[in-house]
Amino acid sequence: MTAAYVPDANAADSSFVVELTAFSGPLDLLLSLIREEQVDIYDIPIARICEQFVARIRTLGLNEAAEYLEMAARLLRIKAQMLLPRSEMDAWEDPRAELVRRLLEYQQMREVVDVLERRGEERRNQFARAYLPQAPVPAAAPLALSLSELLGAVDRVLRATREPNMHEIIPRAIDIPGAILIIRSVLELKARILWTDIVKHGAEPWQILSTLLGLLELAKLGELRVVQPKPFANVEISRDAASEAA
Amino acid sequence: MTPLAKLLEAALFASARPIATDELATLEPEASRAELQAALDEIREHYDVEGHGVELTELAGGWQILTRAEYTEAIERAQLAARPARLSGAALETLAIIAYRQPISRAEIEEIRGVAVGGMLKSLHERALIDVVGRAEGLGRPLLYGTTPIFLEHFALRHLEELPRADELAIALRAPERPVLDAVAAADVSE
Numbered sequence: 001m002t003a004a005y006v007p008d009a010n011a012a013d014s015s016f017v018v019e020l021t022a023f024s025g026p027l028d029l030l031l032s033l034i035r036e037e038q039v040d041i042y043d044i045p046i047a048r049i050c051e052q053f054v055a056r057i058r059t060l061g062l063n064e065a066a067e068y069l070e071m072a073a074r075l076l077r078i079k080a081q082m083l084l085p086r087s088e089m090d091a092w093e094d095p096r097a098e099l100v101r102r103l104l105e106y107q108q109m110r111e112v113v114d115v116l117e118r119r120g121e122e123r124r125n126q127f128a129r130a131y132l133p134q135a136p137v138p139a140a141a142p143l144a145l146s147l148s149e150l151l152g153a154v155d156r157v158l159r160a161t162r163e164p165n166m167h168e169i170i171p172r173a174i175d176i177p178g179a180i181l182i183i184r185s186v187l188e189l190k191a192r193i194l195w196t197d198i199v200k201h202g203a204e205p206w207q208i209l210s211t212l213l214g215l216l217e218l219a220k221l222g223e224l225r226v227v228q229p230k231p232f233a234n235v236e237i238s239r240d241a242a243s244e245a246a
Numbered sequence: 247m248t249p250l251a252k253l254l255e256a257a258l259f260a261s262a263r264p265i266a267t268d269e270l271a272t273l274e275p276e277a278s279r280a281e282l283q284a285a286l287d288e289i290r291e292h293y294d295v296e297g298h299g300v301e302l303t304e305l306a307g308g309w310q311i312l313t314r315a316e317y318t319e320a321i322e323r324a325q326l327a328a329r330p331a332r333l334s335g336a337a338l339e340t341l342a343i344i345a346y347r348q349p350i351s352r353a354e355i356e357e358i359r360g361v362a363v364g365g366m367l368k369s370l371h372e373r374a375l376i377d378v379v380g381r382a383e384g385l386g387r388p389l390l391y392g393t394t395p396i397f398l399e400h401f402a403l404r405h406l407e408e409l410p411r412a413d414e415l416a417i418a419l420r421a422p423e424r425p426v427l428d429a430v431a432a433a434d435v436s437e
Contacts (some may be wrong), residue, residue, distance in 0.1 A: 024336040025361040025404055067361045111415045112342035113335065116401055120333060123402035124313035126303070127327045129262045 026071035027106040029056060034103070041103060044096055046082055050075035074099070143231060153232040161205055174206055179214030187224060187239055195235035247292055250277055251285040255311075258289075264308030264399060306398035307405060333400075340366050341375060341397065345409060349379045349390035367391060375400060 023029040035241050039045055053075055057068040081095035094100075186198055199211050215237065218224050227236045247255070256272055258265060270282055277285070286309060290302040303312050313321065321327050333341070340363055343355050355363050370376045371391075378393035398405065 024334075024339055025359050027360040059406060060412070069388065071360065102358075102360070106360070108412070108415050109339060109342050109346075109358060112346065112409065113338045116338050116342055116345075119401040119403065120338075123400060124329045124332070125303075125315040125318040126402075127318070127321060128310055128312055130327060 026068045027103060029053065029068065031103060031107060031110075035209075042100060044100070045170065046075060046079045046096060050079050143232065149176070149232075156232075160199070160201060161203065161208065174213065175210045176213050176217060179207075179210040180218060183211070183214055183218060183237070185226070187237070192236065192238040195237065247288055248285060250274055251288040251292070254282070254285050255289050258302070258309060258311045261310075264306045264310040270309070270391060299336040303402065304404050305402045306395045310399075336361075336366060337370060340370060341393070344376055344391050344407060345393050345397070346412065348392035349382075350392075351382050351388040351390055355390060382396075 004161060023032065030049070030053060033049055033056070034041055034044065037045075037049065037052070039049070050072070053068075054072050078095045078099060086092050105159050151157075181239075183198055186193055198215075199208055203211075215226060219226050222240055225238050225240050227238070228234075229236070248396065253273055254270055257270065267279070267282060270286075271277065271279070271404075274282075292298070293301050299317055300311050300313050303310050318329065322329060334358045336359075339359055340355060343358050344350055347354065352363060352367060355367075367376065371378075374394055374396045376391050376397065377394050380390045382390050383386045388402075393406070397403075403409065
């Protein structure tokens with residue numbers, strides 16, 4: 001960076017912000033110069049415009065001016081190319097052609113900006129209803145359950161067990177290892193089973209309990225996954241894919 | 247008003263975002279498209295003819311009830327609602343380029359604007375006005391950007407085709423290298 005581009009501290013401070021908001025880029029500045037000078041965009045007097053361009057960007061801060069400096073360099077290069085002698089015979093390509101194309105493209109885009117600005121301003125002046133749902137996924141609803149459904153569920157559980165015989169005392173402890181063996185062997189045959197597959201209709205309460213505790217133990221060990229899609233639905237048991245792969 | 251018009255009015259009132267015609271149709275599966283349109287026309291006429299403070303607007307592929315512009319000042323003065331900040335000229339330039347050339351990469355936008363747009367793309371993306379719609383073939387497989395339904399909402403556009411076509415602009419431009427994706431504009435509002 002040469003000292004020539006460092007703006008005079010006092011002079012620049014006042015114009016700095018103004019310049020930044022006035023132009024959105026080097027092409028914008030170039031277009032406004034072309035408009036100010038009232039020159040033909042297809043026949044830009046490069047030397048004059050280049051001079052003006054460099055004079056303008058001196059008022060800009062250095063950080064922002066990087067892109068403007070690049071444009072200044074480009075203009076100087078075109079200016080040099082224009083000065084080169086050219087023979088009448090050779091097909092001469094106007095070194096300004098690419099710049100003109102970019103300027104036209106930019107100007108067309110500015111037209112669209114005007115449309116967007118107008119439409120955006122119109123919409124800005126209208127309010128919509130302010131309420132926006134908090135989250136797209138609603139939180140789990142409280143358990144909606146009627147008394148009859150609850151009683152029905154209790155009834156199903158009770159009917160699944162045999163009528164307890166009060167006179168017979170079976171001193172059998174809950175057999176978790178046995179239940180685990182059963183669950184493991186069933187899961188070896190099928191990757192996904194239901195609770196009703198491992199607890200047969202009419203099972204004794206101790207069998208149900210053993211199976212439940214065995215199931216929980218295996219789930220804790222990560223050997224299987226237990227899913228109940230909704231309250232009182234049949235429990236789905238599946239091999240844990242992650243631990244299987246391990 | 248007909249019962250269908252009342253139902254649609256209630257749904258439109260309840261929603262802060264435009265509701266697509268498809269979504270309105272789910273409110274009354276029995277109703278045909280023509281009936282829905284007639285009901286929407288009925289609501290709009292009702293607002294316009296009877297003179298309501300709100301109007302029914304078609305935008306972003308859907309319908310929305312908006313306050314009339316003449317009451318904006320008063321509402322804002324009473325601090326009941328605030329207009330969103332205006333987008334800067336640089337932001338509008340970037341959006342205009344993306345709207346016309348989508349899907350477009352950062353480098354292509356920078357070539358047209360003549361300035362770096364990395365930070366601008368980030369902030370437009372944060373405001374959900376643009377989104378990444380894919381990756382270009384070729385070196386580095388750069389991200390490609392496109393406009394979102396929020397973009398249409400922000401500028402009260404029904405669809406992208408509502409913007410002037412390139413050949414309608416005062417200065418004709420070289421043809422876009424890629425066709426403008428209608429699919430991006432038509433992406434459902436429900437998302």
